[in-house]
Amino acid sequence: MIIPLSLIGLLAIVSVVLLASPYPFLAPGAVIGLAGVLVLYRRPAWGLLAIITLVPLEGLFKDSELTASKFIGAALAMVLLLQLAVGQLPGERLRSSMWRLLLAFMALYLLSFLASESSEMSMGHFRELAVGLVLFVLTLLIGRELNLPMMYRLVTLSVGVTCAMAMFSAKYQDEGRASGLLEDPNVFAMLIAIAVPMALWLVFSSPNRLQRLFWLACVVLLLAGMTKTNSRSGLVVLAISLVIGLVHYREKLTHLRPRHLGFAMLGLAIVLPVAVAVMPASYIERIQSLALLKSGVNAYKDDSLGRRSSYIVVGSKMIREHPLLGTGPGTFPLEYATTGYAKAFSANRKVGDLYRRAHNTYLEIFSEVGVPAGLAFVGMVMLALYNLWHARRLWLQKGDQGQADMLTHLSTSMLAIGLFLMFLSAPNHKYLWILLALSSVLRLKAEQARPVQVAG
Template sequence: MAMAQVGAAGLGWAAPRDGGAAARAAARWGALAQAGALLFVAQLYASPAYWFPTVEVLRLGLAATLLGGGAVLARRLVSGERLRLGGPAALLLFGYAAIAWLSVLWSIDPAASRAAGLEIAKLLVVYVAVLNALDTPARIRTFLAVGAVASLAPAVGGVRTWLAGDHLVEGTRTHWAGIYADPNRLAMGLVVALPFAIAAFGATRRRWLRALLGAAVAAQLAAIVLTGSRSGIVAAALALGLTLLRGRLSSVLKGMVVTAGLVAAVLAFAPRTFWERSSTFSDLSADASVEGRENAWKVLGSIVDQRPLNGVGAGGFIHAWDRYAPLSAGGHHLVAHNIFMEILGELGVFALLAFFGWVGVVLWRTWRAGADPVLGREARAVFAALAGYLLCELVNGYSYSYSLYFLFAVGLATSRLAALHGRMAAAERAA
C-alpha cells in the first residue's frame, strides 16, 4: 500500500473522476504521446524526406512534435495528471527562454530575433512533450533503442559518402544530408546516439536487435572518425568512457574490454586523413578553423564590452559583425563557435547564468540517477550523451538544437523515475 501511494505521488497522478474509463483514455493518450516521441527521434536521425522526397510536404518533425505535445495535453485533461516541466529548477530554462523572446525589443536584428524566439518555442514543446511521454522505464528504453537504430541512416550514409568520395568537405571529411551535411553536426549527432546504442544493446536479449545495435556502434564510430571532427572524436571517447566505465565492478571490467577493443579497431582501421587532421592538435595556431573561432571570439569581446547585460538579441550574433567586429576579426561573418559564448553575446550575462545553471541541474540529476538499480544503465548513457554533446558545443555552438533539448527531457525523465524508485524502496523498507 505504501509503495502504491509513493508511486502515485511520484507520477503526479490524480485519480480520474470517471474511474476506469478515464484511466483507459489516459493510457491511450499516453501511448500516443510515446508514439510522437519515437517518431520525432526517428525522423531526426533517419531523415525520411531524404530517402522519400515526396514525404517532405508532411513535415514529419513538426507533425511528431504536434502529435506528442497534443497527446500530452489531452492526457492531462482526461486524467488530471500534472504536466511535468522539470520541477522548480525549470524556471532557469523558461527564464532563459523569456529573455530570448523579450530580446526582440532591443535586438540589432528584430527579424532574426523573432525567428530565434519561434525556434526556442518549438524546442520547448519538444522538451515538454518528450519529458511527459517517457514516463516508464520501458518507454525510456524504447526511445533510446529507436534513436540508436535510426542513427544507422546518417552513420552508414556518412561512411558511404566517404567511400564514394562524394563532395567531401575540405577534400577529406565525410558528411551526409540535411542537418548532417556539416561534418561537425554529423559527428555531434552520432556522439549522442553512441551511448544510446550501447545501453540498448545491454538492455535487450533479442538477437536480431543486438546485431543491429552492434552494427550501429561500429557505423557510428566509423562515421565520427571519417568526419575528421576533432571535437567529435574527443567527445566520442568521453561518451564511451562515461557509458562503459561506471557501474558494478563486473560491468566496469566488461566495459574496459569493450572500450579497449573499440579503440584498437579505430587505431587499426582509421584512414591516413584521420591521423593527418588529428596531428594538428599539436599546432592549433596554424589551423584555419581555430583562427575563425578566435575571430568570432573577438567579436564577442566587443559585444560584451558594449552590451554585457542584454547582448545583441536572439539570433543576432552572426549579424553583429558589421557593427562590432574589430578589423583584426576580418569580414567573414561566423557563428560564435561556443554555445555559452553565443548565449552571452546574444542575450547577455543573466541569460547565460540561467542556461548554465539549468545545464548543471540536468547533468547533476542524470549523474545521480546512474546509481539506480532499475534505470542506471540508461541514465549513464544519457549522461554520457549529454556530456559528449556539450563538449562538442564548446567549440561549435548550436544553442537552437533539437538534440540538446530532447537530451534535457530524457535526462530528467530518467532521473525522475530513478528518484521514484528510490522513494518506493525506502517506503518498502520502512513498512
C-alpha cells in the same frame, strides 16, 4: 471517448470539404491523418519516439514545408492539449526543477529580444528556439511513458543508417567529410557521440550473443562514421564518453582473469593498427593540428582553429560592451560580419560566407542574450546532468542495477551534448531540449519508485 469522436467528426468535415475543393486528391490524406491522430491519442509516447527517430533523418525533408516531424509534433501537441483540457492527463506532470532556470532564461531572452539590434534576425532565432521549448513541454507531459530501451534502439539505428549513407555516398558528404543528412559534419559528429553510449548499453544489456553482435556492429559503424566526419571535437567528446564508461564498469573489469586480459590486449593490438590504417589521412592531420594549441593558434597553419579563435575575440568584445542583455538573439553573425575577421576567413568572399555563427552555443548566448541569460542556460545543462546522475544514484540505493546502468549511458549522452555545445551553435537542438525535460522526469520517477525486492 468524447475527444476521439470529436476528432473523427472534425476530420470527416475536412475530408468532405477537400472532396468538394479543387484538390480532391488530398482527401485520403485526412483519413491517414485521422488514423495517426487516434494512434497518438492512445499512445502519445510513440509520437515522441518518432520525433526522436527522425532527427538524424530530417535532411530528407529539407525542401518540404510540411515535414513528418512537424506533422507529428503538431498532432501530438494538439492531442496532449485536448487530454489536459478534459483532465485525462494530470497537469502536475508539468512539474519540473528546470522551470525556475528556464523561466529566468526566457524572461531575459524576451528583454534582449525587445532591445535587439536586428528584430528580423532575433525573430528567426526565436522561431528556431520555440521548437525546442515545445518539445520540452511535450516531454514533461509524456516522458514517464517513454520506453528508454526502445529510444536507445531507434537512436542507434537512425544514426547508424545515416552513417552508412554518408560513408558510401558522396551525396552525403561535405568536401569529403561525412555530414549525413544534416549538411554539417560537426552536427553529424554530435549525433554519433550521442548515439554511441546508447549503442554500448544495448551491447552490454542484450540477452543473447546474436543481438550483442548486431549492436556491436552498430557501434563499429558509428565509430567509423565518426572518423569519416573528420571532427576533432567529436573525437575528444567520444574519448571522454569511453573513459566514463570504463570508470562505470570498473568493478566488472576487476573480475577479468589474466587470460581475458590477454585476449583484450590481442584485440587492441589488432584493432588499433587497423583503425589507424583505415582512418582518412586528412583526419589524422586534423588531429595532429591540435598540437598547435600548445604554442597558440596560428591561422596560417590551421584556418579552422584560427577562425574559431576569431569567434572568441568577437564574442568577448560583445560581452564586454553588452553584458546584461547582449546585442539580441541571433545577432552574432551581424556583429561578426563587420569585423576584419569575416573577410580574412571568408573562403569564397561571398556575402553569405561573412555572416558566421559563433560555433559555440555558450559563447553565442552570452554575447547575444547577455551574461545572466547565459548563466541560466548553463545552469539548465548542469541541472540536467545532476538530475540524471542523482536518479542513477537513487536506483543504485534501491537495488536496481539495470536502471542505474541505463541512466549512466543516458548521462553520458547528455554530457556529450553539453560538451559539443562548446563547438557548435545549436541552442535549438531537439535532443538537447528533450533530454533537459527527460532528466527531470527520470529523477522524479526514481524518487517515487519503490526499492527492488530481493528474493530470499
